[in-house]
Amino acid sequence: MATELRDLQAQIAEQAERRQEAENRELALRAEKRDLEAERETLRLQVERTLDQERETIATTAREQADEKWQMKLRERDLQIEQMNKRLDDLQAAADQKRSGLQGEVLERELEDTLHENFPGDEIEPVKSGKRGADVVQRVRGSRGECGKLLWESKNHKHWSDGWIDKLREDQQAEKADIGIIVTAALPEGVDHIAFLRGVWICDFASAMPLAITLRQQLDAISQARIVDLNRSRVADDLYAYVCGSEFQHFVTNAVTAALRQKQELDAERTWATRNFKKREVQIEAQLRSFAGLYGGLQGIAGGALQPIAPLELPPGGDEEQGPLALAS
Numbered sequence: 503m504a505t506e507l508r509d510l511q512a513q514i515a516e517q518a519e520r521r522q523e524a525e526n527r528e529l530a531l532r533a534e535k536r537d538l539e540a541e542r543e544t545l546r547l548q549v550e551r552t553l554d555q556e557r558e559t560i561a562t563t564a565r566e567q568a569d570e571k572w573q574m575k576l577r578e579r580d581l582q583i584e585q586m587n588k589r590l591d592d593l594q595a596a597a598d599q600k601r602s603g604l605q606g607e608v609l610e611r612e613l614e615d616t617l618h619e620n621f622p623g624d625e626i627e628p629v630k631s632g633k634r635g636a637d638v639v640q641r642v643r644g645s646r647g648e649c650g651k652l653l654w655e656s657k658n659h660k661h662w663s664d665g666w667i668d669k670l671r672e673d674q675q676a677e678k679a680d681i682g683i684i685v686t687a688a689l690p691e692g693v694d695h696i697a698f699l700r701g702v703w704i705c706d707f708a709s710a711m712p713l714a715i716t717l718r719q720q721l722d723a724i725s726q727a728r729i730v731d732l733n734r735s736r737v738a739d740d741l742y743a744y745v746c747g748s749e750f751q752h753f754v755t756n757a758v759t760a761a762l763r764q765k766q767e768l769d770a771e772r773t774w775a776t777r778n779f780k781k782r783e784v785q786i787e788a789q790l791r792s793f794a795g796l797y798g799g800l801q802g803i804a805g806g807a808l809q810p811i812a813p814l815e816l817p818p819g820g821d822e823e824q825g826p827l828a829l830a831s
Contacts, residue, residue, distance in 0.1 A: 507779065510772055524612070542590070549586050556583070610637045610656045613685055613710065617654070620711050621718070639677060642718050649725030652717060653679035657686040664690075667702050674702075681717055681745075685710045696758055698751040705758075712758040720745045 556579050563575075610628070617626050617640055625641040625648075638654040655670050666684055674682040683703040690697065696705040696713060705713050724741050744750050797811060 503779075507776075510776070514772070545590055549583075549590065552586070553583060613654060613656050613707070614638050616711060617714070620714070624718075639679070640714075642721050644718075644722035644725055646725060646729055650680040650718075650721035651678070652714065652721075653677055653682045655682070655684045657684060657688070659686070659688055662686065662688045662690045667700050667704075670702050671700070680721060683710070683713065683717075694755075695762070696751070696755045698746065698748070701746065708762060709758045712761045713754060716754050716757060717745075720750075 560576060560579065614626060614628050614637075617624070617638065621640070621642075623643050625643065627639045627641070629637055629639065637656050640652040640654060641648055642650045642652060653670065653674050655666065655673070657666060666686070670682045670684055673679075681703065682701075683705065685705060685707055687706070689695075689706060690699065690704065693699075693704060695709045696703070698704070703713060703717070720741070724745075727741060
């Protein structure tokens, strides 16, 4: 029990460290967002001040002279204002694009780290930034060597886009990958955790690893079937069709849902066990102290007539710091 408790504490500390890293990343993104918003507000304030000054200048000059030269000046000011507004819109668009890119990179790094952690035997290759293609390529290594390739695409957007599927299918064809998976924060309408749409698997981040485990097992099974009997390619085709079919989709969805439910129950049981262990430890310590006090009182009354109780006696050559309570604890 002590070993299991230490293992649980180590897992809790590891999860807390990951949560802390994610929170630090989120804080950095939020701080950058606030800086961009402050810069935008400052620029808007400058524009408004400039507009007010220009309006005042235009009003004063218009009262003094209203000729064709002043009309040209007015059109020039309007052009400057239009250019400043356009610049403001460009800054806003650049800020939104940068923030979206940073969030996507965070999710991509998290996906890559999780794949490395769960599948140390596989070859995980992130696609370099700026290169056309998906985010991560996973070469699955089974019991008989490399048995397939998974292509991962991560999306951290607020709304789903059907164009992601077409792009991943093109990348999958170019990469010659067996299976393509989109891990997205915004799922398509009607999808709960996992779905197989138009030849591509779609899931949220919590379901990514259970889905990866299932797909790896199926790729390994397909590879073994091909090696056992090369002439029976139809079996492998049927198995591949089964993996891409609706029946297997329902199986994977149910398996992942059950795994997520078991994980939630395990977290609840871990919290209860930690609280219960601490409660029992305090109760046992109180009982030991009560027994030690009772035994000392009886020794003071009966003296040497009381039979000694070994666990409550000092060991030979010991001192008070190695007394009954220290030994008991």
